[in-house]
């Protein structure tokens with residue numbers, strides 16, 4: 001990346017909003033590399049979903065969670081291993097039990113160090129957030145299958161989705177409130193983030209991701225908290241599903257006629273920008289095309 005400075009990826013905990021009883025979201029306010037963060041309470045315990053990037057952000061999130069918890073036990077989970085979602089978990093240390101699905105724990109172990117180095121190269125604003133004491137976290141408890149976390153009068157469902165935005169995505173569902181945290185399986189106001197960086201990282205699957213969203217969109221969730229962007233209703237899921245379908249269809253149609261990847265990327269990019277002129281993150285379109293070309297049945 002060139003010397004274009006990204007905005008400081010600062011979490012603003014003062015903006016936390018209660019979207020359901022005892023369920024807060026710290027909105028990302030449209031800042032790149034800041035995720036939406038959840039704080040979900042039951043009578044006995046409180047679960048934090050995602051940490052923000054780096055020590056200072058996570059310290060603020062932990063402080064808010066502790067204030068909300070008022071002595072209730074703390075748990076932490078992360079939606080996937082990407083730095084702005086998980087690379088603050090070291091701050092929670094002994095103060096919270098960090099839970100994660102098996103595939104995400106594997107991602108953290110195998111890919112975490114490389115991502116820490118890569119992100120430290122994204123310019124001073126990001127490097128400052130990931131300075132010396134930040135390390136790739138290891139969950140305290142790794143689960144297989146799904147995990148039902150009883151917070152006291154409220155059970156939260158942690159569910160790995162299978163390969164989508166990453167190999168180890170999980171969603172966090174709060175059934176009594178009708179709320180679903182999707183991590184980066186959904187974003188609003190932007191093109192879906194495809195971390196397709198061959199040969200270093202080719203774990204994202206457009207085909208898998210679409211299948212996940214077709215399933216989630218049929219599940220009747222009332223409130224959806226995307227990884228980045230605005231909290232919304234079931235339309236958040238439907239919109240990303242529809243976008244992934246059109247990205248796949250437009251890519252594969254051209255691939256069927258033996259068009260080269262660069263030409264496909266240029267055409268699909270122009271077409272999708274025309275259809276979604278208000279969306280940011282146009283650089284993710286051609287990465288999505290590259291991923292779907294690789295997944296096209298030869």
Ligand SMILES: [Zn+2]
Pocket residue numbers: 080082165184193
């Ligand atoms: Zn991500």
